[in-house]
Amino acid sequence: MAVVPDSAGLLAATRAIVGDVTEARFGVAVSGGPDSMALLDLAAGAFPGRTAAATVDHGLRPESASEAAMVGRWCGERSIPHTILHPATAVTGNVQNWARAQRYALLEDWRASSGIDWIMTAHHADDQLETMLMRLNRGAGVGGLAGVRARSGQVIRPLLGMRKAALLDYGRTHNLPFVSDPSNDDPRFDRAALRSVLEPVAWLDRAAAGRSAAALGEADAALQWTAEELAARHVSADGDGWVLDRTDLPRELLRRLLLLMLVRGAPLLVPRGESIDRALAMAGAGKKCSLGDWVLEGGVRWSLRPAPRRR
Secondary structure, three states, rough: OOOOOOOHHHHHHHHHHHHOOOOOOOEEEOOOHHHHHHHHHHHHHHHOOOEEEEEOOOOOOOHHHHHHHHHHHHHOOOOOOOOOOOOOOOOOOHHHHHHHHHHHHHHHHHHHHOOOOOOEOOOHHHHHHHEEEEEEOOOOOOHHHHHOOOOOOOOOOOOOOOOOOHHHHHHHOOOOOOOOOHHHHHHOOOHHHHHHHHHHOOOOHHHHHHHHHHHHHHHHHHHHHHHHHHHHHHEEOOEEEEEEEOOOOOOOHHHHHHHHHHHHHHOOOOOOOHHHHHHHHHOOOOOOOEEEEEEEEEOOOEEHHHHHHHH
């Protein structure tokens, strides 16, 4: 049975994520699309007087300023505080990655300066399935296949159990204004191309995929907790490096322990999955392997040390 959006459902979903919401203030990230406009309307009903909205205008399309203004007008008619945020830096590198990083940084600054407890985003069940499949195609592990998390820091996503079609119907039924971002249908973007393929596949159960993602998220958290407990007992500083004195562990735990050692020694180093796989194989065979500017040496104990400087 399809889940129908309503403020009571949003309230229950939010409580399930953060617990007591009696006095909490919520900020809704609103692009002006149907999903985020539905979320804003639902949040205003669930948390009257405790909801604010923010729209990030990346300036990537000529229409973005008028779209942000449309959200502002709708909020003004309902006495919902609304803020338009602009990136302070120009586009660099991958446009979508830049936009995402800017968006979350701006929203966090707004949250902190406005006395807001939680930021809500309108990620839904269809987004979750798309994310899982994209990451599966890239060879992701447990953590990656957990998809979009219901909570990441102060950002929460209470609509992950909701279908996009239901949110669109809600917006139309409640006469909510909304806009459509053409990039959402642009096949040059991986997500848009995948979405067009998934759209007609009726047998795919988005809600079931969401439950799988949540289960994988819990498994990922349990594995990370176990790795951190093991690190407290078996990882120690050794000069300018680190030593792991227990290596008779399942490969996934060894992978996480190695990553913890790398975070301690080189927090800016983010090795690719293939690099970690190769390092684990070589260390397991008692060999040495380079990871950026660090050298991992295997054997009964594993050591991670800075690579010797080149002359």
